[in-house]
Amino acid sequence: MPHSLPVIAIVGRPNVGKSTLFNRLIGHRSAIVHNTPGVTRDRHYDITDRYGYSVMIVDTGGFEPHPEDQLFRNVRAQALAAVREADVVLFVVDSRAGLNPLDEEVGRVLRTVHSKVLLVINKVEGNQQRLEAAEFYALGFETLHLVSAEHDHGITDLMDEVYLLLGPGPVEEDDEDDDSGAIPEDDEE
Ligand SMILES: Nc1nc2c(ncn2[C@@H]2O[C@H](COP(=O)(O)OP(=O)(O)O)[C@@H](O)[C@H]2O)c(=O)[nH]1
Numbered sequence: 001m002p003h004s005l006p007v008i009a010i011v012g013r014p015n016v017g018k019s020t021l022f023n024r025l026i027g028h029r030s031a032i033v034h035n036t037p038g039v040t041r042d043r044h045y046d047i048t049d050r051y052g053y054s055v056m057i058v059d060t061g062g063f064e065p066h067p068e069d070q071l072f073r074n075v076r077a078q079a080l081a082a083v084r085e086a087d088v089v090l091f092v093v094d095s096r097a098g099l100n101p102l103d104e105e106v107g108r109v110l111r112t113v114h115s116k117v118l119l120v121i122n123k124v125e126g127n128q129q130r131l132e133a134a135e136f137y138a139l140g141f142e143t144l145h146l147v148s149a150e151h152d153h154g155i156t157d158l159m160d161e162v163y164l165l166l167g168p169g170p171v172e173e174d175d176e177d178d179d180s181g182a183i184p185e186d187d188e189e
């Protein structure tokens with residue numbers, strides 16, 4: 001993958017909708033979506049481009065939580081590997097499943113190793129989920145980003161937040177500079 005692009009990693013326990021969000025962000029279905037946890041076998045990388053600013057999105061669902069007692073460790077390892085190369089981390093949880101001990105573990109790890117983590121509450125499609133999402137404040141993040149990856153709700157606001165965290169993108173020629181001491185032009189012709 002090209003290393004010059006900023007990297008956005010999608011992290012979370014199985015089945016919260018990471019691959020669905022990945023597909024939504026890149027605009028076509030390339031990650032495998034399945035209702036069986038662990039079905040996505042590999043990491044998936046692809047580029048999305050909003051506001052003329054390309055970023056790499058990484059779907060980190062590439063681990064196999066088969067033995068029950070390994071699930072915890074695998075989620076932790078996955079989260080760590082993903083954040084190492086990421087500029088911004090999208091930490092996805094499932095509003096329908098509610099707060100899960102694995103979410104708490106992933107959240108704890110992420111917040112200690114990365115300063116740019118956005119908490120994404122997925123599968124929010126109605127007022128009930130909107131209200132119940134408040135329980136995720138327990139994860140200790142300031143802001144809850146409520147989305148429905150499947151129905152494309154909240155995605156633009158989420159990506160606006162991502163781009164804010166990334167800071168200025170590639171600077172277009174002749175904008176931005178030379179305005180110190182410049183006299184504003186008269187608007188009226
Ligand atoms: N209702 C609803 N279901 C979703 C949403 N996003 C994903 N799902 C479903 O949740 C299940 C797991 O999704 P997937 O993207 O494979 O999760 P992953 O294991 O985290 O990659 C699938 O059945 C998806 O259709 C959403 O926004 N709303």
Ligand SMILES: [Mg+2]
Nearest residue numbers: 018019040061
């Ligand atoms: Mg997946």
